[in-house]
Amino acid sequence: MRVLVTRPQPDAAATAARLAAAGHEGLVDPMLAVEAIGAARLPDGRFDALALTSVNGARALGARAEWAELRRLPLYTVGWRTAQAAPEGATSRVAGGDGAALAELLRAGLPRGARLLHVCGEDRAVDLGAALADEGIAVELFTLYRAVPAAALSPATIAAARDGRIDVAFHFSPRTAATLAARATEAGLSAAFGQVTHLCFSAKVAAPLEAAGWPVRIAAAPNENALFALLSA
Structure with a gap:
C-alpha cells in the first residue's frame, strides 16, 4: 500500500x-515541526514526581541541564514509546498509552498534597492539572517545545x-x-x-x-x- x-x-x-x-x-x-523553547524556565519549588506525556517532551528534557536536578524524581510516562525516549538514567512508571491512563496511574502513585512537574509542549492533549485536582495533586508545567503547523x-x-x-x-x-x-x-x-x-x-x-x-x-x-x-x- x-x-x-x-x-x-x-x-x-x-x-x-x-x-x-x-x-x-x-x-x-x-x-508539524517540533521546535525547542530554549528560554523555558523550571518552576520554583520542590516536586514529588515528574510526568512525560510525549516523546518530544522526553527528548527535549534530555537536552536540558535541569535533568541533572530532576532525575532523582519518580518518573511517570504516558506509554512505552515515551518511556523509551526518556533521558538516560530514567526509570519510568508506564501508563497504558493515553492521558486518562496516565492520570489513573498518578492517582494511584501519588499522595494528596503532592506536587507534580508536567514536562510538555505548548499544545497539550491532556490537562493533568484538571484530571488530578480532585485528588489534591498540584501540577506545574515545564513547557519545553512547540509544534509548528x-x-x-x-x-x-x-x-x-x-x-x-x-x-x-x-x-x-x-x-x-x-x-x-x-x-x-x-x-x-x-x-x-x-x-x-x-x-x-x-x-x-x-x-x-x-x-x-x-x-x-x-x-x-x-x-x-x-x-x-x-x-x-
Whole structure:
C-alpha cells in the first residue's frame, strides 16, 4: 500500500522505514515541526514526581541541564514509546498509552498534597492539572517545545493526491490530522483525500477527519503497532 505519514520528524522517517520493511510505500509529509523553547524556565519549588506525556517532551528534557536536578524524581510516562525516549538514567512508571491512563496511574502513585512537574509542549492533549485536582495533586508545567503547523502540503503529496496514489494515511495526533485537513482544503484536495482511508490512533485523532467527511478507521490501541495491524485487517 501507499501510505501517507504526517507525523513530525524524526519519527516520520522511522515509520516510513518500517513501512518499507513491511512491503509498503511511505510518503512522508510532516504536518508539524517540533521546535525547542530554549528560554523555558523550571518552576520554583520542590516536586514529588515528574510526568512525560510525549516523546518530544522526553527528548527535549534530555537536552536540558535541569535533568541533572530532576532525575532523582519518580518518573511517570504516558506509554512505552515515551518511556523509551526518556533521558538516560530514567526509570519510568508506564501508563497504558493515553492521558486518562496516565492520570489513573498518578492517582494511584501519588499522595494528596503532592506536587507534580508536567514536562510538555505548548499544545497539550491532556490537562493533568484538571484530571488530578480532585485528588489534591498540584501540577506545574515545564513547557519545553512547540509544534509548528506546516504551511502547505508538499509538492509530492499534492501530486500523489491528485493522481490517486495515496491509499492510506496514518494519523498519530489531533493536531496533525487537523492540519492535514486544513492544508488539503486550501489546496482544493479535500475530495481527493476523501478517497483515502485514514487510520487513526483514537476517536479524538479521527474527529477533524470525520468533520471533513473523510473515511476513518480507529486503531484498537493508541500505538503504531495497532495502526500497522489495520493495514492487514
